[in-house]
Every structure is written in C-alpha cells, then in structure tokens.
Amino acid sequence: MIIEYDGSNYHGFQAQNNAITVQEKLVEGINELTKEKANIVCAGRTDAGVHALGQVIAFDTDATIPGERWAIALNNYLPSDINVISSFHVDNDFNPRFHALSKKYTYLILNSSKRTPFWNKYAYCTLGKFEREAIREACQFFVGKHNFRGFCASGSSAKTFERTVHSCKLWEHKDFMGINIVADGFLYNMVRIIVGTLLEIGSKKRSPDVVENLIRSQNRALAGPTAPPQGLYLNKVYYACDLQEEKSTKK
Amino acid sequence: MIIEYDGSNYHGFQAQNNAITVQEKLVEGINELTKEKANIVCAGRTDAGVHALGQVIAFDTDATIPGERWAIALNNYLPSDINVISSFHVDNDFNPRFHALSKKYTYLILNSSKRTPFWNKYAYCTLGKFEREAIREACQFFVGKHNFRGFCASGSSAKTFERTVHSCKLWEHKDFMGINIVADGFLYNMVRIIVGTLLEIGSKKRSPDVVENLIRSQNRALAGPTAPPQGLYLNKVYYACDLQEEKSTKK
Numbered sequence: 001m002i003i004e005y006d007g008s009n010y011h012g013f014q015a016q017n018n019a020i021t022v023q024e025k026l027v028e029g030i031n032e033l034t035k036e037k038a039n040i041v042c043a044g045r046t047d048a049g050v051h052a053l054g055q056v057i058a059f060d061t062d063a064t065i066p067g068e069r070w071a072i073a074l075n076n077y078l079p080s081d082i083n084v085i086s087s088f089h090v091d092n093d094f095n096p097r098f099h100a101l102s103k104k105y106t107y108l109i110l111n112s113s114k115r116t117p118f119w120n121k122y123a124y125c126t127l128g129k130f131e132r133e134a135i136r137e138a139c140q141f142f143v144g145k146h147n148f149r150g151f152c153a154s155g156s157s158a159k160t161f162e163r164t165v166h167s168c169k170l171w172e173h174k175d176f177m178g179i180n181i182v183a184d185g186f187l188y189n190m191v192r193i194i195v196g197t198l199l200e201i202g203s204k205k206r207s208p209d210v211v212e213n214l215i216r217s218q219n220r221a222l223a224g225p226t227a228p229p230q231g232l233y234l235n236k237v238y239y240a241c242d243l244q245e246e247k248s249t250k251k
Numbered sequence: 252m253i254i255e256y257d258g259s260n261y262h263g264f265q266a267q268n269n270a271i272t273v274q275e276k277l278v279e280g281i282n283e284l285t286k287e288k289a290n291i292v293c294a295g296r297t298d299a300g301v302h303a304l305g306q307v308i309a310f311d312t313d314a315t316i317p318g319e320r321w322a323i324a325l326n327n328y329l330p331s332d333i334n335v336i337s338s339f340h341v342d343n344d345f346n347p348r349f350h351a352l353s354k355k356y357t358y359l360i361l362n363s364s365k366r367t368p369f370w371n372k373y374a375y376c377t378l379g380k381f382e383r384e385a386i387r388e389a390c391q392f393f394v395g396k397h398n399f400r401g402f403c404a405s406g407s408s409a410k411t412f413e414r415t416v417h418s419c420k421l422w423e424h425k426d427f428m429g430i431n432i433v434a435d436g437f438l439y440n441m442v443r444i445i446v447g448t449l450l451e452i453g454s455k456k457r458s459p460d461v462v463e464n465l466i467r468s469q470n471r472a473l474a475g476p477t478a479p480p481q482g483l484y485l486n487k488v489y490y491a492c493d494l495q496e497e498k499s500t501k502k
Binding site: 004005006051075080081082083114115116117118120122125 | 255256257302326331332333334336365366367368369371373376
C-alpha cells in the first residue's frame, strides 16, 4: 500500500506502548476489516510529527479482498488523517524497506517576513532571512557516496554510515523553500541535520563549502542543529519497478 | 488589535476553567509583557476548532508601549498559532463587539473526489458531490433582513433573532468551495447551520427555494445540520471606520 498521513497527531509511525502511532491505527483498521492482526512493515519509520506523502507498507493477509480494493475498503476504517492512496498484491517476499532502492524526503520551510499561525504543524516556520544561493551551492556537497556519521543522531543502531545521496535540491514557491533529498538510504535524523546545517549556511553563519569538512569529520557535534520534525515529509519510495507502474500493469 | 489564529488547539476564544483558550493565551502574553491582567473584549467569540483571520480585540492598559508597537511586542509572548497582525490605540469607549457594523465569516469546504489527510483541521473535508449552482441559488435567499431563529442553536441567549445578511456567496478554487457571509450580526452557530443547510441543498436533498420556508418557520429542527467547526473562519470585522484605514491614518 502507498499511504499518506498527517503526522501531527501521532508519535511517529512505529507502534509503541502508551502512545498513539500511525502503525497502531493501521493495525486497528485492518483488524476491524478482516479480524486479522496484521504485522506491518514500512519503507521508512517516521518520527513524531513527521508526515508522509508516499509511505509504503506491506503485510500478509488471508483476506480475499482483491489487492486493488484494499485502499477503499481500509480507508473506511482509518482516521481522516491517514489515507491509503493505492493498494495491490505483491510477491510474498516483498519487503518495503529492504527492497527500496531509494527514498525521497522533502523538508518544507515557511520563510515569510511575518508570523503565520496556520503552518506550524506542516512546515518549519522561521522569520530568518536566508541566502538561497548559498543553500543551493551547499546542497551540491551532499551529493555522492559519503560517510554520513556526522549527520546521524547519536544512539543510532546503524551498522554502516555510508549512504549515496542521488540528489539534494532547493526549490522555492512563494514564501516556501523546500529541500528535496533522494538517497539510497537515510541515517537517523539525517535529513533534519542536513537541513539544520543548510539553514545555518543560508543565514551566513557558515560558508557553503564547510559541508565537505563536516562530512569528512564524521563528527555530529560539528554539523548544524536538527531541524524540527514538522517540516519533514517522506515523499516517495523507489523500487526496481515503480510500485505505481506495477499497479497499472497488474490492473 | 487585529489577530489571526489557528483554532484547532483551543477550546474557543473565550476564557473558561479547565480548558485552554485563545483569550487565556492573550492574557498570559500581555501579563508577561506588562505585568497587567488585561480584560479582553473581542468582536466575535469563536467556538472550539474555529479559526480567525481577522478577529478584533481591545483592552485597557497602563503600559507606555506605543499602539503600533504592541503587535511586535506581544507576538514575542504568544504561541506560534496566534498572531497579532496589527495594533493601535483606540478611543477609551471603543468596544470591538458593540461597535462592529458587520462581520464576515468564511466557511471552507474541501470537496475532493479522494481523501486528503492534511486538511481536516482547516476545512470541512467531504467526498460528497455538490450541485454548485443549487447552492449559489439558495445563498440568495439568506440575503436581507430576516428572523434567523430557525438558524440559531437552541440554548442561545440572544434577545432578538433578526439579523441582516448583507451578502452570502459561494466561491470556488480548485477542490475547495468557500461560502462567505457578511451580516450585521450572527446568532449562535448561524453560519454553520446555514452551511449545513446549503450542503443539503447542494446534494439535492432539498431544493434551493426551501430556504424561504425554513426562515419563515423559525424552527431550528427544520433546517440542516450544523456544519463542523474546523471549516469556519472569522474573516473580517467592519467598523464605521475600517480599523486598518484608521491605523494608516494614525501612523
């Protein structure tokens, strides 16, 4: 299933005790629909307050509902801030996380000159002035295969810190700036630390080429702060065969 | 002050025990700024979940902060979902509620053919199909001086039910429909009951000209349901001299 959700009311994707999560709501919905207790695997766990436009999940089921019908059927049992965009049967061995070739995250920044009360849960709202050309220049230094230990929250259980960033781009739309990052994998808080660093560069606290040294240092303490969660969107997950295409083929 | 707020985290404007309100946050902010306990009067009390784009408030203060500076000063002490747009000194006898000549409310409806998880707190999201021409036609019947008892929630303390609706208009933007209503005053839940009725007309449960009978009946039970709060915005309050103009003059 490809799903989208407003993460602002959830303590992240993954089920946990004493906190409402997206996974819990999905499990509850599937249970109401099929009486089954689904074991859900997702492509990328999102943190509290982080949103998804194209999260991918998979689970086993004995229900006879046709793959394409699951989206409509399950949506009847989900809260309005979680939506199944599309659904289809996949091979038994499909794992949305391990089979993902790459993922795209978008980080949204509202950079207006005045306070705007309606975007606090959906973007990082900041009044600071940013040198957009400097951010654009710095973005380029993240592209490629690097050891991103310096851009990983401490306490991560990652075994290797090497990741390949395929693209890192700033876009602009009115008072919004967005940073799109596509990589073969992401370390814990990697996007938010990259964005926190880019915003320091954009506010001229550092120069764009400092990124090379920060990567080389492998030292989290030298990189910028972790940008807040509400600006982050898991935008899309890429597979060998794009899931949407696969869906059209199977129709 | 002209203020805007995202009402989704508040139990309405008016201060009450055991619930967080917009008024309480304003009083707290003013108290932090001036050590004064402000007695705030607003133009229109908004219910839980209802938003404001142009609420007007007034209070007495002994602080020596120039009127125009209050907006910036107070914003430093307000949560990010409440924003002072502008501020200025007014005559001592100014009352934002009683001196208001009319108010404009906007009711926002997201009417997409698919579920959209990100708008639930900022619009009434509904998948139903609406005959927009029928709504437009029905809107006209609300315009004028009428007894709106049939469009007032029971338990209202209003002394008279006569109000003059200056305009009632449907607008459209992509998947959104908006209904703007300007009137010299509004009864409790009046906009939401009018919208609930208009949506029944739009979904062909009733014909547009039923509005005349509903108004004549003065019977709340005959009108449509109360549309949910999250679509409602207190858009603008009009005074003999538009406050924004007054501000420019006083500058």
